[in-house]
Amino acid sequence: MRSDPDLAHAAAKGSEDAFAELVRRHQARVRGMARRLTGSSAQGDDIAQMTFLAAWQKIASYAGGTFSAWICAICWREFLQWRRRQKMEIEFDETAEIIPFDRPFDRSATDTETRMDLARALDSLTEAQRVCVVLCVAAGLSHREAAQVTGWPLGTVKSHVLRGVAQLRTCLANADVA
């Protein structure tokens, strides 16, 4: 099986098949990350699509290293752009309903109890904790990679992950008891 850097190299030379293989390999991670950051499966998938389109345009700039960290960094930037747009739309349309950023997960799209529990548990975290947990626990980035992606200090990321994981465990344990 070809490695991610090999596929990225071939994609940079114009191979659509190589890029399709990269999308197949990393779509679950990126979609999961975007869905959890936005709290919506539809908007999450839109951001994931934009992420891969941006990745296709920038594939030549991928300079080796962990491909998942590279693609997650693009996803993070796409998410920030999306959030900026959301805020601008809300500010622009004064009559629109003010929707807080950390609104509950789109529960219509969930189909199992585990997903409900995980989504609910993530909702109980602060925004910074949720971002760090999504990047490090769900997307599988190292603390250092998450710090690079977000631009936050490494110590801050570590403490958010630690507290977020503790809070997640408490929520999931309570859900089990209930």
Place this chain on the structure above:
Amino acid sequence: MRDDETYGDLARLFAAEDAKLEAAPFTADVMKRVRRQAMIRRLTVGAFGFLGALIALLQLPELLSAFVGVDHTVISALDLARTEISQAATRNPMWLAIIIGAALSIAAVSMTERA
């Protein structure tokens, strides 16, 4: 200690949730947009290239006429040089020998350079 050693169980829970996402339709959607984007780029580049070629084609007659002018200038300069060389040679044959020597030297240098 690896970062995920303290939360491997949670990571597996998230991974199990992500594994349920269907890859094929999403990948097909992304690749459709990638191909559309590539086609738009090719069409844009092609259109601009065609426009450039068209403009160059329209300029061609003018360019050729200017080239004819240059051609005449070069030919007249060569004629003048030949006349002047022959005049110089008839006055003093040493000039002819110097010119032949210089020409042979230049030819030798250029041949050696190519090799």
